[in-house]
Amino acid sequence: VLTSRGWTFFLLVALTLFVGVFVRLETLTIVALTALLWFVAEFILFAVRAHSLHRRLRVRRAVWDDRGAVTSLWAQGEFHVHVMVQPTEWLGVPFLGVVDHVPFSVVLLDGDERMQGRPTRSAPLIFHYRIRCGEPGVVRFEGVRVRAGDLQGLFFHETFVQSVVEMRVLPPLADADGLSPTTKRLNLLPPPGVHRLVAPGTGGELLDLREYQPGDPPRTIAWKVSARRDLLITKLFESEVPIRCTLFVDTSSSVRVPSRGGRALTRLVEIAAGVLQANAAVRDLTGLVLFDEHGVAAARPERTSTHLTRMLRRLADAATLEPTCSRTDPEGLQTLAYAFAHEVYPELLRPGVNDMPWWLALFTSFPGFTRHQRGFFRRLYRNRSRIWIFCATVLPILFLVLNVVFFCVAPPWWSVAFLIASTAATTLLYFAGNLTFLMSLLLGRRQRRMAADRKRLAAILSVRYGLDPGGLATLLEDDDQFSLLTQRFLIEHRVPFSLPLYDRKGRYLFAAPEKIDVLSAALLQAVARGRDNELFVLLADLLELDDRLDPLLKATKLARARHHQVVLVCPWPPGIEPPRGVGRKGKQRDRSSAPAAVALADQVEALTTRRFHDAYDRVRRAFTRLGVPVVCAADDEPVPLILERIDRLRNVGRLR
Amino acid sequence: MADEIVELPMQSEPGEMPPAARTYALLAVGLLLVFTLLLFERTADVMAGIPLLLGAACLAMQWRDGPPAALFFFAWAIVDHAAGGEGPVGVIDQFMANQGRFFIRPPLSLEDFLLALVFVGYSACHYRYIGLVRYLFPLDPRRRVYRAVRGAESRRYLEEPFRRAAATVTRPEIAVLTLAVLASLVAAVWLWGALKGSEPPYKGLNVVWQGVTLLWLFGLPILFFTAVLGYVRRARATPQENRVFLQDQLWRETRREQSRNNRWLMWARLRAQRRKEGR
Numbered sequence: 001v002l003t004s005r006g007w008t009f010f011l012l013v014a015l016t017l018f019v020g021v022f023v024r025l026e027t028l029t030i031v032a033l034t035a036l037l038w039f040v041a042e043f044i045l046f047a048v049r050a051h052s053l054h055r056r057l058r059v060r061r062a063v064w065d066d067r068g069a070v071t072s073l074w075a076q077g078e079f080h081v082h083v084m085v086q087p088t089e090w091l092g093v094p095f096l097g098v099v100d101h102v103p104f105s106v107v108l109l110d111g112d113e114r115m116q117g118r119p120t121r122s123a124p125l126i127f128h129y130r131i132r133c134g135e136p137g138v139v140r141f142e143g144v145r146v147r148a149g150d151l152q153g154l155f156f157h158e159t160f161v162q163s164v165v166e167m168r169v170l171p172p173l174a175d176a177d178g179l180s181p182t183t184k185r186l187n188l189l190p191p192p193g194v195h196r197l198v199a200p201g202t203g204g205e206l207l208d209l210r211e212y213q214p215g216d217p218p219r220t221i222a223w224k225v226s227a228r229r230d231l232l233i234t235k236l237f238e239s240e241v242p243i244r245c246t247l248f249v250d251t252s253s254s255v256r257v258p259s260r261g262g263r264a265l266t267r268l269v270e271i272a273a274g275v276l277q278a279n280a281a282v283r284d285l286t287g288l289v290l291f292d293e294h295g296v297a298a299a300r301p302e303r304t305s306t307h308l309t310r311m312l313r314r315l316a317d318a319a320t321l322e323p324t325c326s327r328t329d330p331e332g333l334q335t336l337a338y339a340f341a342h343e344v345y346p347e348l349l350r351p352g353v354n355d356m357p358w359w360l361a362l363f364t365s366f367p368g369f370t371r372h373q374r375g376f377f378r379r380l381y382r383n384r385s386r387i388w389i390f391c392a393t394v395l396p397i398l399f400l401v402l403n404v405v406f407f408c409v410a411p412p413w414w415s416v417a418f419l420i421a422s423t424a425a426t427t428l429l430y431f432a433g434n435l436t437f438l439m440s441l442l443l444g445r446r447q448r449r450m451a452a453d454r455k456r457l458a459a460i461l462s463v464r465y466g467l468d469p470g471g472l473a474t475l476l477e478d479d480d481q482f483s484l485l486t487q488r489f490l491i492e493h494r495v496p497f498s499l500p501l502y503d504r505k506g507r508y509l510f511a512a513p514e515k516i517d518v519l520s521a522a523l524l525q526a527v528a529r530g531r532d533n534e535l536f537v538l539l540a541d542l543l544e545l546d547d548r549l550d551p552l553l554k555a556t557k558l559a560r561a562r563h564h565q566v567v568l569v570c571p572w573p574p575g576i577e578p579p580r581g582v583g584r585k586g587k588q589r590d591r592s593s594a595p596a597a598v599a600l601a602d603q604v605e606a607l608t609t610r611r612f613h614d615a616y617d618r619v620r621r622a623f624t625r626l627g628v629p630v631v632c633a634a635d636d637e638p639v640p641l642i643l644e645r646i647d648r649l650r651n652v653g654r655l656r
Numbered sequence: 657m658a659d660e661i662v663e664l665p666m667q668s669e670p671g672e673m674p675p676a677a678r679t680y681a682l683l684a685v686g687l688l689l690v691f692t693l694l695l696f697e698r699t700a701d702v703m704a705g706i707p708l709l710l711g712a713a714c715l716a717m718q719w720r721d722g723p724p725a726a727l728f729f730f731a732w733a734i735v736d737h738a739a740g741g742e743g744p745v746g747v748i749d750q751f752m753a754n755q756g757r758f759f760i761r762p763p764l765s766l767e768d769f770l771l772a773l774v775f776v777g778y779s780a781c782h783y784r785y786i787g788l789v790r791y792l793f794p795l796d797p798r799r800r801v802y803r804a805v806r807g808a809e810s811r812r813y814l815e816e817p818f819r820r821a822a823a824t825v826t827r828p829e830i831a832v833l834t835l836a837v838l839a840s841l842v843a844a845v846w847l848w849g850a851l852k853g854s855e856p857p858y859k860g861l862n863v864v865w866q867g868v869t870l871l872w873l874f875g876l877p878i879l880f881f882t883a884v885l886g887y888v889r890r891a892r893a894t895p896q897e898n899r900v901f902l903q904d905q906l907w908r909e910t911r912r913e914q915s916r917n918n919r920w921l922m923w924a925r926l927r928a929q930r931r932k933e934g935r
Contacts, residue, residue: 012724027768036771038840152783274751368919468903473914
């Protein structure tokens, strides 16, 4: 591809050659011919070297921490990224400017994420930079963006070399006291069974005495007591099984929705990871159930380190989930997704592969039917071809037929009057229709560009998600499917995006009420499989669903009836004042002292806060009635505090 | 928000010129001087100084279009000299009246070859200098600066990521450039000699014959080369590219039918949903 300076140079040289040849001035001819030959030679050399560059370059990447290469990252950890770009063939490459596509979820600290030069097989381009990971989840390195040019800047080619590497960002390693994992945990480990349950078992501590029953082992007979009472008495010992704890983590759409202070899901994952690690430190068995509105993914309680790592990975995967909604208007997402695809998949958007003819965009528009109302002018634009066809064909025929009929059946003066009136009306309509069409052509440049972008993006999505060959046409007409696939595309590439929370009728799109049934079923299943008194920690956002809790309350009641402990941890929306007595921000603002003319934003915030407080009160009342404590995981609520509350519950259970 | 200034990570200090850029600038100025002397030798006119002035101004102001401007005024000086130095009106008059027959046409000499050599060398040096101090790769139109950042700072922010790093300049670059320019000159002289010596099929059509032959000589190989590259690209396309291509072809052929079916399906689905929601 010629750059603008390439075109200028080429055109001036060609013009000079033309003048030189036709005016027969050999000085001009020889100068221009030399320049042109040099230009063409440079072009051929560049074109050969830059051809299929994305397939002739190899990218290798390694992520290191202080000790060496890693395959998983840690939240808030700092890592070095080493990138190497190397040609794979003897042909060589032109001068390259290489830019690594730094993932969206990390912060670039220092170093170079870009490099220039002409790499060879023996001397590849190597560069390093340092990143800091953000929240738990997955980091995706897409590859490197390659700009190729000659040394004069006359020619240019841009492509993207794919080298996808996905790495999990695990929640930070810390126990309940916030200690780092480098402390000597093994030497401090308590023996299994420090959490004794008050139930007969095979432990070492005496629990109670009772009358001997046939079948009791003779070694449990308390001989001294039996001798004193003249009756065989058996000793009962405490059970020395560890606590089994199962975490139910809500991953539904309602907690995936981002807000000002972050996502509730991230908070839940951090809490769950903290509890997992704390339990692992005291060798408790911990299970994990991830649920959303569609189903559950469960792992039974275990205590091994492999299990802990597996659970942390599951949590990291869960933290990457993004909200999806088919009813979202795809236009906003399309712009983002197309820009991303243009950068990462330039080869799939080349005009020779995936094209939208310019003339087609003048006459067609899609989708034909949509649930999203985009205004009168957009509707007019969408139907411009129909309006034009109506004016050009149907209207004259209608005019002719009506006048003939009128002349046949009506008196002459009426017919003449009708002829004049219909001529005026038809002319007016004809010009109005044509004017509409012309104006749509003149003013609809953005719409045409959007249509072309949608077609190209739909072609990529259709192939990527296996809808081809007919998927392209389907995605052009079906807004819902296109919106869902665009969201999926963005989620898979870890591109952050935002969705509207409410539809145009004011309905909340992410309440996910189905998750109550899913959670209830999962809890019942856990109760059915429970071996002894277990601890069930429900990390679920129930604030928007306080009127649909019946199935969950029933399941909780059953769990309590089987002597299990249940704790509910509600994620509190970041940025909203927590309920009274929770966290450090527990003090309510004195609203009576607020000025009368408060800003609208303050009023909305106050109403939202009150709504959440009321919902939290209702949830807490409903669960407290069953003996289930409700913990509010507010913004500044530390994990140790929640663990302490869970631990306190253990003690309560022990005394009971 | 619009006036907020953020820290822009920059690699170089403002106003700093790398040594390699200085070398190319000096080379370009030197070649321009030689070019002017040779042109003066050829035309003996004050017009010969304009390419030098323009070229030097472009180098000083770091404008990219120095070579085309120099070439334009060089061509003008040559044509004007050939027309007797009577200015633009004289050139046009002579050309219109006698189809350029009275132009003074000096035979090819060593100065002409040197002029060609120097001009191409100057063009390459100028462009390389611009690549080192301004930008080598085209700017990204999506890159925007805050309103508060203006002038040189704004230009620096926009251009620096696309600038050639001074560290990438190697010693053999200039030698390779010299060889390439020399080779181009030799090829041009040979080509022009061959063209001049060839017999046109019709008498009196020398100029047209030479022009058309040149067009074919440049056009045909480039067309063939482009076709080969296109074929190789298609042959080496990834499975995903091929699937997108095939899907695109199918859509082009059947888009009306597919669109009609999907449009009605969408209409039916939306109507069913509206009924389900009780509207």
